[in-house]
Amino acid sequence: MTGVSVAGVETERRAPAPAPAPRGRRNRRKRDNQGRLAFWLLLPAAVAVFGVIVYPILRTLLISFFEVNSALATDTPFVGLQNYVQILTAPGFWSAMGRTLYFTLVSTALELVFGLIVAGLLNAKLRARWLFRAVVIIPWAIPTIVNAAMWKGIFSAQYGALNAALTQLGIIDQYQAWLGDPTLALNMVIIADVWKTTPLVAFFLLAGLTSIPDELYEAAKIDRAGWPRIFRSIVLPMLVPSISIVLVLRTVEAFKVFDIIYAMTRGGPVNGTQTVAYYAYTTAFSDQNFGVGAALSYIIVLVILVLTFVYLRMLRRSEMSLL
């Protein structure tokens, strides 16, 4: 329920420029016919968009103002903004928010750093570069739920590969329950998420890297710039558009993280991995508190909108940004 694309339905279409006067009438009829055709062609898409995006969004908004404590409730008193007040005063919400922010910041930062390194490597002129590029994309191609199950196995306290590797290397002397401590578990989930999503970030950045013309590097070399300087003055500024896109995309995605949590830890231990989206899920579907759950999902949307807005404003200041 991000609802970012509500009004995007028909904005791309513009009326054609007015035709010259003499043949205006015929053209207008033709244009009307075309318009009608376009209307019918767009109708299925409009219905779908209305049905699966606009309608649920409005319905959720409506529900967030009522007290709804059953999936089949018929008696639903109007409570105004009380659901929102209840959430904003609940300590559980703020701690979930804190964990979500931590998850978002750390995972996005790590993905950017690793993504940049991987993109740099994939951009190098290697033999069988296509092979490396294909291999790197595999984690991204794995469904999140499978990824989560896989990492749960790797982190297993009894037969996990991580425990086996670390004990055999002599780094730890006995098996650890990696998902057994709240803070540690959150970091472990972040690792699983970073492993899966770094390829996506890398490919966005790779696209940016390939578009940097060789002449710039050559010119810089003639000016006797070293690699750190080239990176700072050429690569990074030229990459700003790619970085900005990937940053917005990943922040939004990370903020509403749910599936990997559901499959790996179910929010435990001690709610240590309960993110705000998982909190909303439990509130709505496990506690059957749909009004509060709906309000929560709107709060998530608002936070994401604010984050995106701030990002775009920050990046727009940069001259190279395309956004």
Added chain:
Amino acid sequence: MRITSTGRHRTIAGLALAATAALALSACSVTGAGGSSGSEGDGTGTINALFMKQAGYSESDINTMIKDFEAKNPKITVKPTFVAYEALHDKIVTSAPAGTYDIVYSDVIWPAEFASKGIITDVTKRFPESWKKDMLGGALTSAEYKGKYYGVPWGPSTKLFFYNKDMLAKVGATADDVKTWDGVLAVAKKLKDAGVVQYPLAWSWAQAEALICDYAVMLGAYGGQFTDSSGKLDINKGAGVQALEFMKKSIDDGLTDPASTTFLEDDTDKSMAAGKTAMELNWESTFRDQNDPSISKVVGQIAVTTPPAGPTGDNPGVNGSMALAIGAKSKHQAAAWKFIEYLTSEAVQDKYVKSSMTNWKASYTKPEITQSNPEVFAAAGKTYDSMILRPPVANYNTVSQALQVEIQNALLGKKSPQQALDDAVKTANESLG
């Protein structure tokens, strides 16, 4: 439809208007519920049933039952869906408005919630009077709420105590040594000191209902109850605190696998089957799994008994019975009832008694039935006589969540057991209103 600036605004306004109209038309409430309701149906057709893929009857057991039922009732087709226990509750809730499932498998802790919220139907009228005395009382609670029946019990269930005879024999311990929890700890210490196994005990202490089930057994062993006479949670004194202190101590002493706080029942089951755990609490069907050579390394080594006794001599099991209920929006309620009658019948339950115990008191005196699974019958039969019930309240999930978090806080050493339970009781009782 030419889009100009004002036109676009009009379009958006139109969409908003249409949405409001759709809301108004679709139902009398904001949820859209109440539009259509369930019906009897003509006793034929396809019925969808939601089952659990975990302890108790296995997927292949149920598929065979369905085949047999369809052979006897050619006009009814049954489509089963299997989900993990952890997903079952939410699946029942989210599918309720659409009426996806005619039959849902409901846990003993849910009748209050599902019945009061109209998610499952009242079947009191269909429920024969004789069943009330022919079925075990503990099983009946899984279908009962405020004197009415909302389903038919399908297997009483409780956590029993399992131990590895061969491992115990290595330190000279026998069944008599693990009859009390103090005895269990003493044996565990010997096992650890002798290096038989690193962590003799494993529990299902993940942040899940499983944790509450284990805690319930310990609470019962110390002679406690979840609630006081007014229905308020009352575990932050006496038995409630002692039970948690026992659990915490078993971790501190290195006798309980610290990974237990990430385990569900399935994980402890596997840990014992892999020979990494000497003793555990788990559901009846664990015995079947431990003796299945395809998944177990300890075939024939496991013994099962009633849970050990606490200092008061009490050893109740946790009531984990489940029931088959009819979804409120089912359009095939007659056919669904027919299928439920078949599944819960004495003959069918007797046939699959290795997977799940039976509701029927009579079965426990039939030698040919008890002989087919003698160890579990001996242990479970006794345990069913006294079972501890988790609080039967409509918002049980909220209460349970609060308990899970605080008990884990104590187990992980973030709070003292007393502090954790004080906080749990406070949060839970606030939600009980």
